[in-house]
Amino acid sequence: MSPLLDVRHLRVTFTTDGGPVTAVHDVSFAVQPGEVLAVVGESGSGKSVSLLSVLGLVDRRRTVVEGEATFRGEPILGLSERALRRIRGRDIALISQDPMTALTPVHRIGDQIAEQIRAHERVSRHAARDRTVALLRDVNIPMPERAVDRYPHELSGGMRQRAVIAMALSCNPALLVADEPTTALDTTVQAQVLDMLRRLSAQHGSSVVLITHDMGVVAEMATRVAVMYAGRIVETGTVAELFDDPWHPYTWGLLDSIPPLTGPRPRRLPSIAGMPPPPGRTEPGCPFAPRCRAAMPICRLPPPEQVAGGHRALCVLDAPTRAALRPPRVAA
Ligand SMILES: Nc1ncnc2c1ncn2[C@@H]1O[C@H](COP(=O)(O)OP(=O)(O)O)[C@@H](O)[C@H]1O
Ligand SMILES: [Mg+2]
Structure with missing residues (x-):
């Protein structure tokens, strides 16, 4: 190998x-x-x-x-x-200690994730939004259909880090x-987030x-x-x-x-x-x-x-x- x-x-x-x-x-x-x-x-x-x-x-x-x-x-x-x-974000994604290094305070989290998807793939806005909702659901963010329209400061630290992980996984990175x-x-949140990252x-x-x-x-x-x-x-x-x-x-x-x-x-x-x-x-x-x-x-x-x-x-x-x-x- x-x-x-x-x-x-x-x-x-x-x-x-x-x-x-x-x-x-x-x-x-x-x-x-x-x-x-x-x-x-x-x-x-x-x-x-x-x-x-x-x-x-x-x-x-x-x-x-x-x-x-x-x-x-x-x-x-x-x-x-x-x-x-081009490699980062498509093949390799980085999740850092502070979720705010990956998120912009002035945009809704769903828009940020959808934009990331659209930066690397040719998909419609609508499809990107659907994918975003599914990703937020995968990282166990409650009520993902509503969470997509939240701003980062409206989420707890643990939820923000989940959103960052959703963004990192959005392009199916190899690494x-x-x-x-x-x-x-x-x-307790640490254990949940690690568990989810592993899964x-x-x-x-x-x-x-x-x-x-x-x-x-x-x-x-x-x-x-x-x-x-x-x-x-x-x-x-x-x-x-x-x-x-x-x-x-x-x-x-x-x-x-x-x-x-x-x-x-x-x-x-x-x-x-x-x-x-x-x-x-x-x-x-x-x-x-x-x-x-x-x-x-x-x-x-x-x-x-x-x-x-x-x-x-x-x-x-x-x-x-x-x-x-x-x-x-x-x-x-
Ligand atoms: N931009 C930089 N300029 C000078 N020294 C740096 C810079 N970035 C990191 N270092 C130094 O490199 C060493 C390793 O840092 P780092 O990799 O961040 O440590 P870790 O991630 O293990 O906590 C530290 O001594 C740090 O002070
Ligand atoms: Mg370090």
């Missing part, structure tokens, strides 16, 4: 007042047809920049994007703004990039890249995971591989901060002590070492890659050492 999106050795450098700052270092990942890839990591780890730079949504004048990326086998980096705009789509929503992407056969900082969301939604830290993918594998036998001490920290499903909820969830390094860091060693409970002098050198099939981690720890520090979970 050839991947839908294939990104190799991506490097993204911003021009800042303090000089060039590399936010993404040698990131490679692939998205297979129909799969849900989660990209997870703390805020500032380079999740959004990795995806947005591939989609041509970073400021070209201030950003150098290096590496290779193909979408359906065709190069996508460096395409003209016009070619990229949906959802960048922390539920972070701004209440917990609809499966129904439309869309692949999904789901960006999140929440390992709980990863467990619910994803088939594969890429864990990002300081602009690098520090571990990647299937959800089962990462949850049952995580290799990177940073992944251990992310897993330990998932709230327990049963038993008393701790008053404060453990979080990983310390802070990520500043984006301009130039030391060659493992960027996580200063926060790592397993750090050794050798971590001042670039970490080697551990590989077993599709499971990879950038870390010096070998299997026996890992097992001693954190025993793998044994299937019941």
Whole structure:
């Protein structure tokens, strides 16, 4: 199976007042047809920049994007703004954290979705409106025939995000990039919206890249995971591989901060002590070492890659050492 999106050795450098700052270092990942890839990591780890730079949504004048990326086998980096705009919205749709980045306050939501449909397909106004009502019904917006005529500010945050998902799905995209789509929503609404996103992407056969900082969301939604830290993918594998036998001490920290499903909820969830390094860091060693409970002098050198099939981690720890520090979970 050839991947839908294939990104190799991506490097993204911003021009800042303090000089060039590399936010993404040698990131490679692939998205297979129909799969849900989660990209997870703390805020500032380079999740959004990795995806947005591939989609041509970073400021070209201030950003150098290096590496290779193909979408359906065709190069996508460096395409003209016009070619990229055609791909976005028809083949690739983006759902961002704030639904208002996708919606215009001054137009009714139905008109905005219908216009999106008509921008990519030759259909009548009437047919586009019917499709819009059906989409609003699919995303569980109550009374869709009335909701089409509402303005964004007349809907709750959860309903607005549903409308954005309806708009994203309106052109049956092959790939949906959802960048922390539920972070701004209440917990119960979050679960409903994620559920719906999973159901609809499966129904439309869309692949999904789901960006999140929440390992709980990863467990619910994803088939594969890429864990990002300081602009690098520090571990990647299937959800089962990462949850049952995580290799990177940073992944251990992310897993330990998932709230327990049963038993008393701790008053404060453990979080990983310390802070990520500043984006301009130039030391060659493992960027996580200063926060790592397993750090050794050798971590001042670039970490080697551990590989077993599709499971990879950038870390010096070998299997026996890992097992001693954190025993793998044994299937019941
Ligand atoms: N336009 C920009 N100019 C300079 N630095 C940026 C810009 N956009 C993002 N960054 C930096 O790149 C790093 C990664 O950001 P981002 O991908 O948004 O993180 P995440 O999505 O994982 O929270 C951060 O350190 C951020 O400050
Ligand atoms: Mg982000």
